[in-house]
Amino acid sequence: MHDHSRHVRKDVDPIIDLDEVWKIYKMGDVEVAALRGMSLEIYPREFVAIMGPSGSGKSTTMNMVGCLDVPTKGKIYLDGIDISSLHESDLAQIRGRKIGFVFQQFNLMPQLTAVENVMLPMIFQDAPTTEREKRAAELLKEVGLGHRLDHRPTELSGGEQQRVAIARALANNPPVVLADEPTGNLDSKSSYEIMGMLKDLNKDGKTIIVVTHEPDIAKYAERTIHIRDGQVVDAKEAFAAAPHKDKTEKTQHESEPKNTKTKEQDKRGNKK
Ligand SMILES: Nc1ncnc2c1ncn2[C@@H]1O[C@H](COP(=O)(O)OP(=O)(O)O)[C@@H](O)[C@H]1O
Ligand SMILES: [Mg+2]
Numbered sequence: 001m002h003d004h005s006r007h008v009r010k011d012v013d014p015i016i017d018l019d020e021v022w023k024i025y026k027m028g029d030v031e032v033a034a035l036r037g038m039s040l041e042i043y044p045r046e047f048v049a050i051m052g053p054s055g056s057g058k059s060t061t062m063n064m065v066g067c068l069d070v071p072t073k074g075k076i077y078l079d080g081i082d083i084s085s086l087h088e089s090d091l092a093q094i095r096g097r098k099i100g101f102v103f104q105q106f107n108l109m110p111q112l113t114a115v116e117n118v119m120l121p122m123i124f125q126d127a128p129t130t131e132r133e134k135r136a137a138e139l140l141k142e143v144g145l146g147h148r149l150d151h152r153p154t155e156l157s158g159g160e161q162q163r164v165a166i167a168r169a170l171a172n173n174p175p176v177v178l179a180d181e182p183t184g185n186l187d188s189k190s191s192y193e194i195m196g197m198l199k200d201l202n203k204d205g206k207t208i209i210v211v212t213h214e215p216d217i218a219k220y221a222e223r224t225i226h227i228r229d230g231q232v233v234d235a236k237e238a239f240a241a242a243p244h245k246d247k248t249e250k251t252q253h254e255s256e257p258k259n260t261k262t263k264e265q266d267k268r269g270n271k272k
Helices: 058-065 088-098 114-124 129-142 158-169 188-203 235-240 243-255 260-271
Strands: 016-027 030-042 047-051 073-078 099-103 176-180 207-211 223-228 231-233
Touching (some): 016 058, 030 058, 047 058, 047 188, 058 176, 058 207, 088 099, 114 129, 114 158, 129 158, 158 188, 188 207, 223 235
Parallel strands (some): 047 223, 099 176, 176 207
Antiparallel strands (some): 016 030
16 A cells, blocks of 8 residues: 555665664553554655654654664665664764754754854864854855854744754755754744755755645645655545544644744743
8 A cells, every 4th residue: 555656766776765664662561653664765856745644653754764763673774774773873873974954843952052053963073163163154154144153042033043953954964854844833934935945955966855734835845755654645545534634633733832842942041
């Protein structure tokens, strides 16, 4: 069933290849199968959107692809490397070189300035601090924040914080950028700006994967992968699902208090 929307190409090797991946979380006696034999291929320089209801396994998929966690069963290849059974130190190494992350909650360090946040992933680079600082400033200029270099996250708007996060994602010039609901905490105008930036990065040759609930955000991608219950489904199956259930999930998502975590982070940031 999950084979319907597999996008197998013969001319080029995938940069990301999930082969029958299972992820089972154990919580005490309870097991949750977040991924149930998920298979998908993503090719170099693709811009892919991943859509699916809450709890369908989108973030789990991103965490696997991003080397933040390993599958319970199945294989994951990142740029030809089998990452499915690596230990944390090897995963961290590969993650640092191959992947840039952008999150819904921005995940910036509140006590650090924009430049310092962008410099963080560069700690493994062999360059002197002044050099790293220069590169961080350049990346911030590229995302239009040349005038905000020494601002802390609490002194920046949501859209600006997400732009800092994009600059940070690019710190080690990774081939792949993963964005898990990057516009989930942004107004429409900032959302379109952020998506425009990801589109430009894609034009510059990066492979981009964006998780989103919003069709107008998914439109920026050239291909959409629909997932449901931890598997890839084809678009027809995704939309033919019980409309009542879909509605409930959407309403739940929309009624989630927006910016809650950001406010908490702000409070913490302000205390310091
Ligand atoms: N760390 C975890 N421990 C236990 N269950 C988890 C964990 N992370 C996710 N899950 C469960 O796995 C399923 C998929 O979650 P997730 O990948 O976050 O979905 P999505 O991002 O599509 O909303 C959900 O049922 C969720 O509750
Ligand atoms: Mg998620």
